[in-house]
Amino acid sequence: MQDILRLLAKFSFIFLFIFLEALSFYLIVQNNEKQRNIFITSSNLFSGRMYEKVSKLKRLFEMDDLMDSLMKENIELREALVQNKYFYESDPQLFYDSLSLQHYQYTHAKVVDKTLNLRNNIFTINKGFEDGISKGMGVIEKNGVIGVVGKVGRYFSSVIPLINVRSSISVAIENNGALGSLVWNGNNPKRMLLEGIPKHIQFELRDKIITSGYSLFPRGIEVGEIVSSKVEPGSNFYTIEVQLKNDPSTVYNILVVKNILLEPTELLKPADSDGE
């Protein structure tokens, strides 16, 4: 016991030293604005780092909700675009508010299943007729076209994507408005064929291909660009290869386009016309 006390007495200066240093630092933090701020922020540094990590993780889980809300907002904005309105008058600026009808409506959906390596690929989306989806609606994503809704179930629907040899979408060359249909030959999923452009049409390589606006999609959605063209001997039409802008194989969030004015226009067509 005495030895311990002697030892303590011998090293008392160390305790004194630690005590006085601690006291000094206490005084510093208590009395000096700058050092106090540094002290507070430094002590938050560790907990802060941890909170940041946790919140990042939490954000990861919340990402889906966030995505949904953003998609909702996107849909609202998209529906407000001029090209999604129908105008009685030719000048949209003039009669924008009172005389426009909503032409296209959008529904957010997610691709829950897809096949990519077949010739007749099918995507499945998580919206069905409960959500207002019906056969023949267009499906787009943020930077391109995906395809057309095929079968519709109660909660799920199938989509015939561009990478399906049965798919055919009405598109136009942006510069001259020449109409054609976009089909796939079953080879490269990024390459489509543009058919139905007559020989006399003038266009250049890297011309943009957009949706025509005559069927399911609003006009002007960029689909891709022309990478090569040739005329088969004896044919009156070009065979044009189109490089897709988007990659259908990676798509997850999609928008289903509802053309509200489709029914009135369908009524005008002869009853026996081919729907495709």
Next chain:
Amino acid sequence: MGNNIITHIIRSIFVILLQVLIFRQIQFGDSFLRYTHVLLYPLIILLLPLKVSRNALILIGFSIGIILDIFYNSIGIHAATAVFTAFLRPYILQLIEPRGGYNVNISPTRFHLGFPWFVQYASILVLIHCFIYFSVEAFSFVYFKEIVFSTILSFIFSMTFILLYQFIVNPK
């Protein structure tokens, strides 16, 4: 011995006054020297008699530091630094002990132990003192470069004045 204590007290007061009234006022304007502080008061700790116990040393260091902090308006910074310097002093003395050992009744001054020894002794402690001072002042090693820069400049100026003091006053 009684005389000795009075000498030390008078010296302490004198050095603190010098520090507060003169060196504190020195400002180097906007030049690269603006973060330089001339720190003369480590001299008080340096020149305390060898007999002084470690506890007393640390307590004296703390008191001097607090007095300076009152004038510098930076409560605790000088105290922390001075306590640290006082704590280290015996170790440094051990480190650079001359061959014959110390005469415990003297103070470690130029007068008793020679100029080269004193320069060695003072420069180690003053350098540490400056470094600790700027570290505590910055309170974060984020500013490590600035700390080292200020330390070196302040060390040069402080050492100059501490050595000048040795020649002018030549304390025993």
